Amino acid sequence: MLVYLNNGLLPEADAKISVFDHGFLYGDGIYETLRVYNKKVFLIDEHIRRLKRSASLIGLTVPKTDEDIKKIVALTLDANGLREAYVRITISRGEGPIGLDPALCKAPTFVVIANEFKNYPEEYYRDGIAIMVPEVRRNHRAALNPQIKSQNFLNNILAKIEAKAAGAYEAVMLNTDGFLAEGTISNIFFLKDGALCTPAVECGILDGITRALVLDLATKTGIKVREGFYRLEELTASSEVFLTNSTMEVMPVSRINNTPLNPGAITSKLRSLYKQAVSG
Ligand code: PDD
Numbered sequence: 001m002l003v004y005l006n007n008g009l010l011p012e013a014d015a016k017i018s019v020f021d022h023g024f025l026y027g028d029g030i031y032e033t034l035r036v037y038n039k040k041v042f043l044i045d046e047h048i049r050r051l052k053r054s055a056s057l058i059g060l061t062v063p064k065t066d067e068d069i070k071k072i073v074a075l076t077l078d079a080n081g082l083r084e085a086y087v088r089i090t091i092s093r094g095e096g097p098i099g100l101d102p103a104l105c106k107a108p109t110f111v112v113i114a115n116e117f118k119n120y121p122e123e124y125y126r127d128g129i130a131i132m133v134p135e136v137r138r139n140h141r142a143a144l145n146p147q148i149k150s151q152n153f154l155n156n157i158l159a160k161i162e163a164k165a166a167g168a169y170e171a172v173m174l175n176t177d178g179f180l181a182e183g184t185i186s187n188i189f190f191l192k193d194g195a196l197c198t199p200a201v202e203c204g205i206l207d208g209i210t211r212a213l214v215l216d217l218a219t220k221t222g223i224k225v226r227e228g229f230y231r232l233e234e235l236t237a238s239s240e241v242f243l244t245n246s247t248m249e250v251m252p253v254s255r256i257n258n259t260p261l262n263p264g265a266i267t268s269k270l271r272s273l274y275k276q277a278v279s280g
Helices: 022-026 044-057 066-079 122-127 154-165 209-220 232-236 265-279
Strands: 002-005 008-011 029-037 085-092 109-116 129-132 170-174 180-183 187-192 195-199 224-228 241-245 249-256
Touching: 002 066, 008 066, 022 085, 029 044, 044 066, 044 085, 044 209, 066 085, 066 109, 122 249, 129 154, 129 241, 154 170, 180 187, 180 195, 180 232, 187 209, 187 232, 195 209, 209 224, 209 241, 209 249, 209 265, 241 265, 249 265
Parallel strands: 129 170, 129 249, 195 224
Antiparallel strands: 002 008, 002 109, 029 085, 085 109, 170 180, 187 195, 187 241, 241 249
16 A cells, blocks of 8 residues: 655555654644545545644644645545545644644644545445443533544544443444534434434534535435434434444444334435435
8 A cells, every 4th residue: 555645655664654743642633534436535625624624723734735635635546546445634743852832843744545445334224333322421622622633532432442342333422511412433313303413513523524415415305404402312212313424424323222223214315315425
């Protein structure tokens, strides 16, 4: 595999960064994960916009223009001969002496990794996946805003550890006020009184690019949508629940803690509309 590091492509084994990189020392950096369908990067403008928003929220200057980023992503995909792929763009604060001050780092580290996308097992979409609600709460947005898609992922990793121990695929966290927030790498949707509901950005979530597209597709197809503050009981009482992200797309949920659920018609409708949007 060839990896793009700072100014060019390198064989995977040579694509190394310093132990003094503040991304490694402090998790000081940001990233985006994108999906590539048939060589075309899906919603790249939206991902670049969010990358720049994350950068701005941590006072980091993106070391490339939007056009550069697009060219580098295309170059990396091409160099690896990829058609169905995922791309991860990571920008860390860069190398610098020990110390928290971002000014210690002279230049950000810029990395693009592209690899073949291996589909999730078909039964995940047919039967749904198990989710659980962990003890750990989503970072308070006044402490570390989940809208910063940062390299500092320990909050999510702690939730993922709980999910694994419980035999669940994904952990969906509550916020510190006990309202539903989001999964470790996904947003959550559920049906309530005929409307498609999802936690509002104000609950302290990453406003997923897939989430925005699903909200738009649902609205256009005449499904009522609501963004709000919801309790776990509203989720477990729901007839249909699904998760979204750039690689999972629209993935049905078959169990929440011990409550079983069946994938339903609205979920499959939105999944097929999403597929159409991808091929369109
Ligand atoms: N994760 N919430 C969190 C905490 C996420 O990390 C992600 C994405 C999402 C969904 O965002 P989007 O629809 O834009 O992919 C929500 C990516 C896939 C990752 O961590 O690699």
